[in-house]
Amino acid sequence: MTPVYIALGSNLQEPARQLCLAVTAVSQLPDSHIERVSSTYRSAAVGPGAQPDYLNAVLRLGTRLGPLKLLDALQQIEQSQGRVRGERWGARTLDLDILLYGDSQIDSERLTIPHPAMRQRNFVLYPLAEIAERNLVLPDGTVLDTLVAQCPRDNIVKTGPGIYKSQLHIHGE
Amino acid sequence: MRESTAINIELNGRTPPAFIAVEGPIGVGKTTLAKRLAASFNYHTLLEDAQDNPFLENFYRNRKPAALATQLFFLFKRAQKIQDMRQRDIFEPVRVADFLIEKDPLFARVNLEQQEFQLYEKVYQQMTIDAPRPDLVIYLQASTDVLLSRIGDRGVSFEQGIERDYLERLNEVYSEFFLYYDGAPLLIVNASEIDLANGESDYRHLVDYLLDIRSGRHYFNPTFFG
Numbered sequence: 001m002t003p004v005y006i007a008l009g010s011n012l013q014e015p016a017r018q019l020c021l022a023v024t025a026v027s028q029l030p031d032s033h034i035e036r037v038s039s040t041y042r043s044a045a046v047g048p049g050a051q052p053d054y055l056n057a058v059l060r061l062g063t064r065l066g067p068l069k070l071l072d073a074l075q076q077i078e079q080s081q082g083r084v085r086g087e088r089w090g091a092r093t094l095d096l097d098i099l100l101y102g103d104s105q106i107d108s109e110r111l112t113i114p115h116p117a118m119r120q121r122n123f124v125l126y127p128l129a130e131i132a133e134r135n136l137v138l139p140d141g142t143v144l145d146t147l148v149a150q151c152p153r154d155n156i157v158k159t160g161p162g163i164y165k166s167q168l169h170i171h172g173e
Numbered sequence: 174m175r176e177s178t179a180i181n182i183e184l185n186g187r188t189p190p191a192f193i194a195v196e197g198p199i200g201v202g203k204t205t206l207a208k209r210l211a212a213s214f215n216y217h218t219l220l221e222d223a224q225d226n227p228f229l230e231n232f233y234r235n236r237k238p239a240a241l242a243t244q245l246f247f248l249f250k251r252a253q254k255i256q257d258m259r260q261r262d263i264f265e266p267v268r269v270a271d272f273l274i275e276k277d278p279l280f281a282r283v284n285l286e287q288q289e290f291q292l293y294e295k296v297y298q299q300m301t302i303d304a305p306r307p308d309l310v311i312y313l314q315a316s317t318d319v320l321l322s323r324i325g326d327r328g329v330s331f332e333q334g335i336e337r338d339y340l341e342r343l344n345e346v347y348s349e350f351f352l353y354y355d356g357a358p359l360l361i362v363n364a365s366e367i368d369l370a371n372g373e374s375d376y377r378h379l380v381d382y383l384l385d386i387r388s389g390r391h392y393f394n395p396t397f398f399g
Contacts, residue, residue, distance in 0.1 A: 020351055
């Protein structure tokens, strides 16, 4: 099993719902299983125009799928959730990006790993750091903790999991 | 109560989960699916009968003042149902419910003011709710637009005042809860585009799918089947 980190993001069509469906769809990929899911992080959209807030998370997948097979599968999930009712193919409502694929460095037409934009983005680095193995080092020798320390947290707000723990006894646990 | 309008389902030697809980936001079709499954498997239903809550009508008219009473009524009722069910367990071992007790605090967090919520938490923590663990949880999931149109279609008068913002917030809380839920095997159903109430083939497809689930998270998304 190769440990793979995948970033999830959505800002359309009820983002929490999109992430919930995406995690479930990823959990059904062949020869793979989800090892950890980070909290969700909300951040205001950057750039011109009034866009809804983004919701992001990172998950760690153990997989035997090769990087391109995995990319195909993730794109299929993006497309199936991007479909808007009433239209054949509507706006994309979900992004799934492979951040790291084991220790691999990949530079092909379809895929660049480590993901080129992950080094500066707070909404990727903070959830990644939450679930990454201790002292994770990127293939080029960069230490994840150093990237996080250099990246201001700014406006991202941790929203999930927020599950209420109680005195509830579930029989059989 | 035992449902009678059975639909023949090919089990092919598979055993249905002994205790199934169906969950999801208002209007998504929990109770309908719970009754249908009960009929197919010859199970008893455990229904929360939300409309029997005497505070609910006022709550939908003006949420804040009625929120705590509505919430406490639901909490005691749900706990009572679970208690009754445990007592009858030996005689009626198989059933399908249209609620999970864990939903109760989710609603409380959305609906109560901070001080009310603190009071609610105290009550909740004083209660010992000994809930049996479901063998399968089915989370029916749909967009807020779909929920609004289904609430309109079923035409329960006091539900017509439910605001879009409120429904959207509930939908979000459910999504976040089930994003991390690992208390039982989980089947998430994308119920936006299928008709589990009347449609024959979507329903059969779903039952056939759930009979193979033993553990983990699963996603039934009919758009994958084209």
